[in-house]
Amino acid sequence: MSPLVFFKGAWNALLKNKKRSFLTMIGIVIGIAAVSTIMSIGRGFENYVLESLNPDEGELLTVDIQFQADDTDWMFETNEDFFSDNDLRMIESVTGVQSVEILSMNSEYASFDTMIDGKENYIDASLIEDSGRTVIAGRSLDFIDNEKENRVMVAPYSLVESQYETEEAAIGKGLSLGDQLYTIVGIYEGDDDASGILAGFLPQEIEIPKNSYNRYHEEDTIEDQISITVARGSLPSDVAEESIALLEEEGSMNDRGIYTHFDMSALDDGLSQVLRGITLFIASVAGISLFIAGIGVMNMMYISVSERTKEIGIRRALGASQKSIRAQFVLEGVMMTSIGGILGYLFGWLFSSIASFFLPFSTGLDLLTILVSIGVSALVGLIFSYAPANAASKKEIIDII
Amino acid sequence: MIKLEKIGKAYKADREWIPVLKNVELEVNQGDFLAIMGPSGSGKSTLLNLIGFVDRNYDGNYFLEGNIVTSKNDADLSKLRNQRVGFVFQQFNLIETLTIEENVELPLLYDGWNYRQTKDKVTELLEKLGIGDKGKKMPKQLSGGQQQRAAIARAIINDPDFILADEPTGALDTHTSRDIMNIFKQLNEEEGVTIILVTHDPKTVEYCNRVVRMQDGVLTEEVR
Ligand SMILES: Nc1ncnc2c1ncn2[C@@H]1O[C@H](COP(=O)(O)OP(=O)(O)OP(=O)(O)O)[C@@H](O)[C@H]1O
Numbered sequence A: 001m002s003p004l005v006f007f008k009g010a011w012n013a014l015l016k017n018k019k020r021s022f023l024t025m026i027g028i029v030i031g032i033a034a035v036s037t038i039m040s041i042g043r044g045f046e047n048y049v050l051e052s053l054n055p056d057e058g059e060l061l062t063v064d065i066q067f068q069a070d071d072t073d074w075m076f077e078t079n080e081d082f083f084s085d086n087d088l089r090m091i092e093s094v095t096g097v098q099s100v101e102i103l104s105m106n107s108e109y110a111s112f113d114t115m116i117d118g119k120e121n122y123i124d125a126s127l128i129e130d131s132g133r134t135v136i137a138g139r140s141l142d143f144i145d146n147e148k149e150n151r152v153m154v155a156p157y158s159l160v161e162s163q164y165e166t167e168e169a170a171i172g173k174g175l176s177l178g179d180q181l182y183t184i185v186g187i188y189e190g191d192d193d194a195s196g197i198l199a200g201f202l203p204q205e206i207e208i209p210k211n212s213y214n215r216y217h218e219e220d221t222i223e224d225q226i227s228i229t230v231a232r233g234s235l236p237s238d239v240a241e242e243s244i245a246l247l248e249e250e251g252s253m254n255d256r257g258i259y260t261h262f263d264m265s266a267l268d269d270g271l272s273q274v275l276r277g278i279t280l281f282i283a284s285v286a287g288i289s290l291f292i293a294g295i296g297v298m299n300m301m302y303i304s305v306s307e308r309t310k311e312i313g314i315r316r317a318l319g320a321s322q323k324s325i326r327a328q329f330v331l332e333g334v335m336m337t338s339i340g341g342i343l344g345y346l347f348g349w350l351f352s353s354i355a356s357f358f359l360p361f362s363t364g365l366d367l368l369t370i371l372v373s374i375g376v377s378a379l380v381g382l383i384f385s386y387a388p389a390n391a392a393s394k395k396e397i398i399d400i401i
Numbered sequence B: 001m002i003k004l005e006k007i008g009k010a011y012k013a014d015r016e017w018i019p020v021l022k023n024v025e026l027e028v029n030q031g032d033f034l035a036i037m038g039p040s041g042s043g044k045s046t047l048l049n050l051i052g053f054v055d056r057n058y059d060g061n062y063f064l065e066g067n068i069v070t071s072k073n074d075a076d077l078s079k080l081r082n083q084r085v086g087f088v089f090q091q092f093n094l095i096e097t098l099t100i101e102e103n104v105e106l107p108l109l110y111d112g113w114n115y116r117q118t119k120d121k122v123t124e125l126l127e128k129l130g131i132g133d134k135g136k137k138m139p140k141q142l143s144g145g146q147q148q149r150a151a152i153a154r155a156i157i158n159d160p161d162f163i164l165a166d167e168p169t170g171a172l173d174t175h176t177s178r179d180i181m182n183i184f185k186q187l188n189e190e191e192g193v194t195i196i197l198v199t200h201d202p203k204t205v206e207y208c209n210r211v212v213r214m215q216d217g218v219l220t221e222e223v224r
């Protein structure tokens, strides 16, 4: 039988039972409407995030990936590169990557271990190029300190109060950073936070001239970060995740530690939380409704088969094979649910358009949503009408005619 | 054309096998107009279904054009039914949700034709059988005689080798019966169509050129 003949036959059979076909369709319509609503909203939201994270104009976004070794001591001692040239080339081939570079330590901050009053302390240092912050005792850092690579520092009083009675007493005294001795030339008033209970946990921030740092500590720096520039139209989080997955698989240091990135995308804010809740709710409505609709289709097909027992027998006598009888009934089921799917999609489109009035982004016609709507509905038809169709094809002709 | 050899068939009823056909031997030639007569329950319809490739559970050999037909799969038998046989039933058996035209074109569609090709052939045949104006009607809107004409049209549209008719006049009055039998006779004489007919009515037997009798599953040919 030619396909057209099959289609027309199935179509006619549905028309013969308009009311019943329509009632059976309702469940599918509801289920697919729900599916296409969430999909449209979800896609709209995705585009919105993409837009806001990576607009069409302006500077390209970057995302940083950091290597963290399991063995930190090794990490400080080794001379090996944490990111090989091979790693960089590999990441460059990831879609959405514009360029990759190793972050040089020419940064604004550094950190040190130091001994104060017999206790080991962890301090952060701002690297200062010209004038530093204002002080309450001594003097601020200036560009001459930087030029001359003076080993001088400005420290918060909270850092040294256990050693010196007054702010003034600390001026001119020494403090070792790493293996270098620095002279305290100024004291500033530390944050309130920095004293009290949390004092031990919060890193204390000092200031030292940048060039001094580069001169005396350069060999200590570790290049454990790369910066990926993200091409327009791609999500930084996607690019970062894909790159990390690649590194974990084939990165030169993948057996030495882990790769991480800090996700600053807006995906985790309140809006997406609410959307996720709604999505879950509608998805379960859709799932249940599609399942029940499927059972309805099955039920209707069984009734249809038993009503049309005589027709089946006659068709078989005229030369219909079991296969073509089965195909006929499956097609009827699939056709019915597909029509339901199309109606459902249209409703979903309507609902999501209404919903977009209350959301900060718009939803629109979307090919993927259309394909999923029709695909899922056709699949429901196929699954739930197969058994009745098979039963129809197995009917004995002799019992019928 | 058709040759049955030692055909046997039994139905199972309450753990017991009840024989319905016993050692049936039959040969049908091209152009025969054969009547099968016999009391109710003697196995006439069973034999007809077997000849029409509807039934595959029997003993013995069935030769069609010298080829054995036993143990064929469903697709093959369906094709044989479609191309070699035309069925005519007592109750007409038109599909009630389809128009007369749609009923008549069904065998062609199952043979792979498409709608455009079938139209002319269907119209022509309905014309020939005297119901040319009824093509667009539903079966229910036709009289018994007209329905049986439509059923005959459907049976012969695919130019089958033979027609199997199970009491085709059983539900019709004498006058209409005579019309239907004349159609069969015309098909047989003018176009050489082989017809195998099951009947109770001695009057219809007069149209036939061979008669076999069925009695408790045993088939005997009547010599005339
Ligand atoms: N599917 C079946 N299962 C069990 N027994 C059957 C079946 N079909 C037919 N029979 C039996 O086989 C026998 C022959 O039946 P068949 O229909 O061939 O008779 P028939 O000669 O056509 O009778 P009638 O003239 O009334 O149509 C009957 O006894 C019937 O009860």
Ligand SMILES: [Mg+2]
Residues within 6 Å of the ligand: B044, B045, B046, B166
């Ligand atoms: Mg009978």
